[in-house]
Amino acid sequence: MFDLISKNSPSNLRVEALSGLTVALALVPEAVAFAFVAGVNPLVGLYAAFMVGLITAVIGGRGGMISGATGALAVVMVALVAQHGVEYLFATVVLMGLIQILAGVFKLGRFIRMVPHPVFLGFVNGLAIVIFLAQLEHFKVKTPDGGTGWMSGMDLGLMLGLIALTMAIMHFLPRLTRAVPSALAAIVVVTLLVMGLNLETRSVGDLASIAGGLPAFHLPMVPINLETLWIILPYSLVLAGIGLIESLLTMSLIDELTETRGNGNRVCVGQGVANTVTGFFGGMGGCAMVGQSMINVESGGRSHWSGIFAALFLLAFIVVASPLIEMIPLAALVGIMFMVVIGTFEWGSLRLFCRVPRPDIFVGILVAVVTVLTDLAIAVITGVIVSALVFAWQQAKRIEVKATLNEQGSKVYSLQGTLFFASVKNFQELFDPLNDPEDVIIDFQQARVVDHSGIAAIDALAERYIKAGKQLHLRHLSADCRELLEKAGDLVEVNILEDPHYRVAD
Numbered sequence: 001m002f003d004l005i006s007k008n009s010p011s012n013l014r015v016e017a018l019s020g021l022t023v024a025l026a027l028v029p030e031a032v033a034f035a036f037v038a039g040v041n042p043l044v045g046l047y048a049a050f051m052v053g054l055i056t057a058v059i060g061g062r063g064g065m066i067s068g069a070t071g072a073l074a075v076v077m078v079a080l081v082a083q084h085g086v087e088y089l090f091a092t093v094v095l096m097g098l099i100q101i102l103a104g105v106f107k108l109g110r111f112i113r114m115v116p117h118p119v120f121l122g123f124v125n126g127l128a129i130v131i132f133l134a135q136l137e138h139f140k141v142k143t144p145d146g147g148t149g150w151m152s153g154m155d156l157g158l159m160l161g162l163i164a165l166t167m168a169i170m171h172f173l174p175r176l177t178r179a180v181p182s183a184l185a186a187i188v189v190v191t192l193l194v195m196g197l198n199l200e201t202r203s204v205g206d207l208a209s210i211a212g213g214l215p216a217f218h219l220p221m222v223p224i225n226l227e228t229l230w231i232i233l234p235y236s237l238v239l240a241g242i243g244l245i246e247s248l249l250t251m252s253l254i255d256e257l258t259e260t261r262g263n264g265n266r267v268c269v270g271q272g273v274a275n276t277v278t279g280f281f282g283g284m285g286g287c288a289m290v291g292q293s294m295i296n297v298e299s300g301g302r303s304h305w306s307g308i309f310a311a312l313f314l315l316a317f318i319v320v321a322s323p324l325i326e327m328i329p330l331a332a333l334v335g336i337m338f339m340v341v342i343g344t345f346e347w348g349s350l351r352l353f354c355r356v357p358r359p360d361i362f363v364g365i366l367v368a369v370v371t372v373l374t375d376l377a378i379a380v381i382t383g384v385i386v387s388a389l390v391f392a393w394q395q396a397k398r399i400e401v402k403a404t405l406n407e408q409g410s411k412v413y414s415l416q417g418t419l420f421f422a423s424v425k426n427f428q429e430l431f432d433p434l435n436d437p438e439d440v441i442i443d444f445q446q447a448r449v450v451d452h453s454g455i456a457a458i459d460a461l462a463e464r465y466i467k468a469g470k471q472l473h474l475r476h477l478s479a480d481c482r483e484l485l486e487k488a489g490d491l492v493e494v495n496i497l498e499d500p501h502y503r504v505a506d
Contacts, residue, residue, distance in 0.1 A: 019301035020309025048283035055274035057307025061266025091220035093285035095236035097276030109264025119383035122367025128345035166335025181299035205326030243287035250288035396422035419454035462488030
């Protein structure tokens with residue numbers, strides 16, 4: 001697991017270190033904001049970003065992927081913290097991590113392969129919209145009556161100008177040189193400009209102070225009994241599921257961008273160990289972060305080292321460099337995240353509207369909308385279920401039969417398609433036992449019987465022919481089918497050389 005010094009390690013740690021520094025700077029406002037969302041102290045979010053980021057970088061299964069406190073988890077945590085307090089949150093994070101470790105041990109990470117491509121596109125596009133909407137919070141200011149309102153006038157103009165400058169640097173600098181990550185250069189230039197011209201604009205320090213010490217070992221102060229378990233278990237299961245789904249989908253995105261392949265089961269174990277440890281050190285837990293992972297990859301981070309550097313830089317910010325980090329204008333970080341939105345959104349998917357099947361378009365839009373309105377886990381699960389139902393419906397319509405008469409006067413039905421629960425009704429309507437001749441043959445050579453519903457449909461059809469007084473022959477069924485058939489078993493004609501070999505899901 002600790003594959004850090006090997007032939008796959010980066011030959012140029014400078015690139016990894018600079019990429020890690022850029023990511024760490026972008027992590028600060030995100031961690032603080034998500035801590036506020038969860039209703040906990042900002043340091044709880046920062047400690048989570050440091051510890052989860054460090055541990056997953058060391059033992060996780062995907063180089064270049066950045067993990068930390070995320071909004072998808074924070075929105076679930078807020079209810080727990082409000083009702084039971086932060087100590088129950090720490091206990092929940094520990095149990096969440098243990099569940100994720102078990103998911104990796106039992107190799108559940110492989111199920112990410114079951115996510116269809118339209119669901120993946122919807123996830124990416126929906127998350128890009130969520131990242132964009134999250135940045136709009138930085139355009140809000142406090143009003144004299146104690147409420148919040150949108151920026152206006154010179155403040156808004158200055159904010160937009162600095163954001164535009166940040167985005168311009170990130171867009172044009174790579175055309176001149178790649179010696180320094182464009183995001184890091186943009187942060188430095190915009191910060192120096194604001195300081196040099198003494199411009200009045202919001203900075204990281206306006207969110208909250210990030211100064212603190214090293215995270216200390218802390219046992220969650222909760223009663224150890226079944227009542228506590230029943231309180232934290234539902235939250236732990238939900239958080240574990242959301243964290244693994246977001247992490248595994250982020251892994252798939254980085255796989256696609258870097259043309260490499262991560263290890264899903266190691267990602268599960270890495271996320272689990274990170275959250276278990278974080279719960280014992282006063283952190284709110286976390287998972288993979290699409291935005292920061294995109295920043296890392298675009299800045300040149302490809303290995304585990306970039307994640308390690310990002311975590312160590314973040315710790316340095318908390319312990320010794322908080323005054324400097326708090327001076328960074330929020331506009332620079334917002335500009336970076338806007339570029340992440342542009343890079344994350346699959347613009348090519350818009351050109352596919354007239355080229356791909358309508359069900360795929362519907363699934364992609366559905367997942368994106370549900371991601372924005374609810375959360376990632378619900379969106380992905382919804383997308384997978386809808387995709388499965390669409391696939392079942394399409395396959396059900398593709399079962400058909402060709403009827404002919406052979407030289408002996410027997411009617412031969414040549415079945416084509418897949419016989420399973422969704423196609424059973426169509427299958428039953430293809431035959432006419434009452435009006436068929438005395439001898440009937442059903443040939444399954446071009447068909448497949450998938451599940452017990454298909455077996456039951458064959459039995460039911462055989463019973464109809466028997467009641468009609470007709471002689472029925474079933475040809476080219478697999479050994480599994482013959483074994484599972486009850487009423488029609490004696491009607492099967494066995495041909496060892498020609499009969500297919502496939503399994504029935506029963």
